[in-house]
Amino acid sequence: MSGTIIPPEKPVSAAESVRPVAVVDVGTSSIRMAIAEVDDSGRVRPLETLSQGVSLGKDTFTKGSIESETIEECVRVLQAYRDKLVEYAIDRPEQIRVVATSAVREAANQLAFLDRIYIATGLTVQPVDEAEVHRITYRSIQPLLKAEPQFANATTIICEVGGGSTELLVVERGNVKYSHSFRLGSLRLRQTLQALRASQAKLREIMELEIQQTLEDLPHHVSSDLPVRLLALGGDIRFAADRLVPHWEEENLGTISLPDLERLCDDVIPLSDDAIVREFHLTLPEAETLGPALLVYVGLARILGLDEVKVTGANLRDGLLREMGDESIWTEDFRNQIIRSALELGRKCQFDEAHAVHVANLSRDLFIALREEHGLDERAELILYLAALLHEIGNFVSHTSMHKHSMYLIQNSELFGLSPSDVLLVALVARYHRRASPKPTHQGFNTLDRDQRVAVSKLAAMLRIAIALDASRNQRINGIECTRERKRLIITVPHRDDVSVEQLALRNGRSLFEEIYGREVMLRTRIGEGLKGPSSQL
Numbered sequence: 001m002s003g004t005i006i007p008p009e010k011p012v013s014a015a016e017s018v019r020p021v022a023v024v025d026v027g028t029s030s031i032r033m034a035i036a037e038v039d040d041s042g043r044v045r046p047l048e049t050l051s052q053g054v055s056l057g058k059d060t061f062t063k064g065s066i067e068s069e070t071i072e073e074c075v076r077v078l079q080a081y082r083d084k085l086v087e088y089a090i091d092r093p094e095q096i097r098v099v100a101t102s103a104v105r106e107a108a109n110q111l112a113f114l115d116r117i118y119i120a121t122g123l124t125v126q127p128v129d130e131a132e133v134h135r136i137t138y139r140s141i142q143p144l145l146k147a148e149p150q151f152a153n154a155t156t157i158i159c160e161v162g163g164g165s166t167e168l169l170v171v172e173r174g175n176v177k178y179s180h181s182f183r184l185g186s187l188r189l190r191q192t193l194q195a196l197r198a199s200q201a202k203l204r205e206i207m208e209l210e211i212q213q214t215l216e217d218l219p220h221h222v223s224s225d226l227p228v229r230l231l232a233l234g235g236d237i238r239f240a241a242d243r244l245v246p247h248w249e250e251e252n253l254g255t256i257s258l259p260d261l262e263r264l265c266d267d268v269i270p271l272s273d274d275a276i277v278r279e280f281h282l283t284l285p286e287a288e289t290l291g292p293a294l295l296v297y298v299g300l301a302r303i304l305g306l307d308e309v310k311v312t313g314a315n316l317r318d319g320l321l322r323e324m325g326d327e328s329i330w331t332e333d334f335r336n337q338i339i340r341s342a343l344e345l346g347r348k349c350q351f352d353e354a355h356a357v358h359v360a361n362l363s364r365d366l367f368i369a370l371r372e373e374h375g376l377d378e379r380a381e382l383i384l385y386l387a388a389l390l391h392e393i394g395n396f397v398s399h400t401s402m403h404k405h406s407m408y409l410i411q412n413s414e415l416f417g418l419s420p421s422d423v424l425l426v427a428l429v430a431r432y433h434r435r436a437s438p439k440p441t442h443q444g445f446n447t448l449d450r451d452q453r454v455a456v457s458k459l460a461a462m463l464r465i466a467i468a469l470d471a472s473r474n475q476r477i478n479g480i481e482c483t484r485e486r487k488r489l490i491i492t493v494p495h496r497d498d499v500s501v502e503q504l505a506l507r508n509g510r511s512l513f514e515e516i517y518g519r520e521v522m523l524r525t526r527i528g529e530g531l532k533g534p535s536s537q538l
Contacts, residue, residue: 018045019095020088023320024081026100026125028057028163028187029285030235031077034317035088042325049317050084052077053283056103057163057187065108074113075120082121097320098125101133102164102185130181133167133316135329135417138176138337140319141231144312145174148253155226157218159300160233161293163187166214169416170221176337177344178221179416184214186236186292200270207292211299218303230301231310235286236293240264241311250313258298258307265294330378334417338382341416342389349393349409358475360388362466369482370489373517374458383422384459386415387429388466407431407444424448425456432460433467437512461513465521469493471505489519492526499525 018037025032030053037045054073059066078098090096104110105127114125128136141158145151151174158169164185170178189210193203222228238250240261245254268276269291276287301309323329346356367374367381374380387410394405410427418426428444438445438457445453469477469491477499481492493499503523510521 020047020090021321021324022085022088022090022096023317023324024078024096024098024123025316025320026056026074026098026104028060028101028103028185029289030054030283031074031081032315032317033081033084034321035085035090036321038321038325042322044321044325046321047088048084050081052080053285055285056107057185058285058288060103060107061164061185061187061191066104066113071113071116075117078117078121078123082123093124096123097324098123099128099132099316099320100125101128101162101316105129106164129419130165130167131415131417131419131422133181134169134179135334136316136319136323137167137233138169138171138319138417139322139334140314140316141169141233141312142322142333144231144253144314145171151229151231153226154229155223156229156231157222157300157304158231158233159297161186161236161296162234163289166296168218170218172223172226175340176416177223177340178414179341180414182214184211184296186289186296189292189295190288204269204295207295208299211296212303215300215303218300222304228304228306229310230304230306230308231312232297233312233314234293236290237297237309237311238313239280239282239286239290240294240297245311248311252313254311256309256311258301258309261294261298261301261309265291265298268294328378330382335382338415338417339385339389341414342386345409345413345415346390346393349396351390351393351395352473354475355470355473356389356392358470359391359463359466360385362469362477362480363388363463365480366462366466366482369480370462370517373519374462376455376458379422380455380459383425383429383455384462386418386426387433387459388463390426391430391433391463391467403431403434406433411444425452425459428456429459429463432456432512433463434509437515457512457516461516464509465491465506465513468505468509469502472501477502484519487519488522489513489517490522490524492524494526499523 018039020035021038022033022035030051032049032051034049035047037047054077055070056066059070085091085096104113104125107113110127117123117125137158137160145156153173156171158171160167162185164187166182166184168180168182169176189207193206196203240256241248241254244256244260244264248254271279273284273287276282276290277284282290297309346353363384364381367384390410391406392402393409394402397405407427407430410430411423415423424444432438438453438460440446445456448456469480477493479494483490483492506521506523513521
C-alpha cells in the first residue's frame with residue numbers, strides 16, 4: 001500500500017474550527033483514500049492520501065461480476081483504511097464518504113459486494129452514476145479553471161479515461177456546455193479484443209478505429225471561434241506526465257506534447273502486462289489499463305487537431321472533499337451550470353427561449369411564494385425551473401402530442417449534473433404542463449414512489465399557472481405577489497390594459513393546481529401603489 005503526504009493548499013488558522021474528513025474512491029484498478037481537514041468556511045486542507053491496486057474492473061468487464069477473491073481483497077484494503085481513519089479520529093458517518101464507479105455499478109453481484117463491505121468494515125459504499133461523476137469532476141477541476149488564464153476564454157475539453165468509460169466535459173469560458181460518458185474504458189477495450197487472435201499491431205489498429213468511431217462527433221460540440229484546450233485527468237495520464245514533464249508535481253498544471261505522448265504510447269503498447277510492471281514499476285492493475293488509456297488520450301488529441309495535452313493532478317477525491325466542505329451540493333454555481341446545460345438543449349430544439357425563460361422565472365416565483373403549501377426542497381425548485389425551460393421542446397418533433405415529445409427528448413438527452421432519476425422528474429413535470437393530470441398508469445410516473453409522485457403533481461400544477469401568466473408570450477407580467485384569502489390563492493400582478501388572454505389561459509389551466517393544493521385561483525391587477533383594480537376570478 002502506498003501513501004503520500006500532500007502539502008496543504010492554504011494554512012488554517014489555529015483559531016478556526018476544523019473537522020477531519022475522508023473520502024474513498026473504489027475504482028476499476030485501485031482503491032484510493034484522501035484524508036483532509038475542513039474549516040468553518042469550507043476550505044479543504046489535504047493531509048494524506050493512500051492507494052492500493054485491486055482487480056475490480058478486470059472482473060466486471062471480463063466476467064460480468066466481481067470474484068470472491070477480489071471482494072476479500074477489497075475488504076482487506078478497506079479494513080486497513082478504517083484503521084488509518086481511527087488515527088485521525090474519523091469515526092462518524094458524516095465524516096466519511098465512500099463511492100464506487102462503473103466497475104461496481106455494472107457488476108451483476110453489486111449488492112453482494114456492497115453488503116460484504118458493510119458487514120466487514122461498517123463502511124457504506126455508494127455507487128455513483130455518470131451524472132454524479134461529471135458533477136464531482138467539475139467540482140475538482142473548478143479551482144484550476146478559475147486560476148489559469150488560458151482557460152478563461154477557451155473551450156476546454158476535460159477528459160478522464162477510466163477502466164469502464166471515458167468521461168468528457170466540454171467547458172466554454174468556465175461554463176459547462178456538454179457532458180457525456182462514453183463506453184470506452186481501457187479495460188472495456190481490452191475485453192472487446194480479448195477473444196481476437198491477432199498481432200499486437202492489428203489489435204492496436206482495431207483499438208484506434210474504435211476510439212475514432214466513438215469520439216468522432218465530439219468536434220460538433222466544440223465552438224470553432226475559441227481556442228481549444230485538452231485537459232486530462234486520471235492515473236494513466238499522470239504516469240505519462242511523471243515521465244515526460246520535467247519536475248512535474250501533481251498540484252501544478254503540466255503540458256505533454258502530442259509527439260512525446262505518441263512515442264510513450266508506442267513504447268507501452270507492444271509490452272505485456274508483466275513487462276510493463278517490470279519496466280515502469282507499476283502494479284498489475286495499473287499495467288493493464290496503461291496502453292489502451294494512452295491510446296484514447298492520443299486519439300482524442302488527434303480528433304481535436306491539437307498538438308499538446310494539459311495534465312492536472314485533480315481527481316474525483318478532490319471534488320468529493322470540496323462537496324464535504326460545502327453545506328449542500330446544490331451550490332448556486334452548480335445550479336447555474338445545470339441550467340446552462342438545459343438552455344443548450346432548448347436551443348438545439350429551437351425553443352422559444354424568451355417565453356421559456358420567463359415561464360421558468362415565474363415558476364420560481366410561485367415556488368418561493370408557496371413554500372408553506374408545497375413543503376419541497378431546493379432540489380425540487382431546480383427540477384421545476386428546468387421543466388419550465390424545456391416544457392415546449394417537443395415542438396421540435398411535432399405540435400401534436402408536444403408534451404409527450406418533450407418528455408421523450410428530456411429523458412433521452414444528457415443534462416449536466418442530473419442523475420437519471422432527476423432527469424425523469426424533470427421530464428414528467430414537463431410532460432404534465434398541459435392536458436391530462438398525472439395517472440398511475442402513465443409510463444414513468446408509475447415507477448415513482450409516493451413522495452416523488454406527489455412532488456411531480458405539485459410542481460406540474462405550479463408550472464401550469466406560470467405558463468398561463470405568459471399566455472400572450474410577450475413577457476408583460478412580472479413581479480407577481482401571492483396572498484391567501486380563506487381557500488383562495490390571490491395572484492396580484494402590475495396593472496395591464498388587457499389581461500384577458502392570461503385570464504382565459506388560467507381558467508383552462510387551473511384545475512390541477514386546485515386539485516392538488518385545494519385553493520381556488522384568482523388574478524388581480526394593481527393600479528398605482530396600494531390600489532387594487534377589478535379582480536377576475538379565473
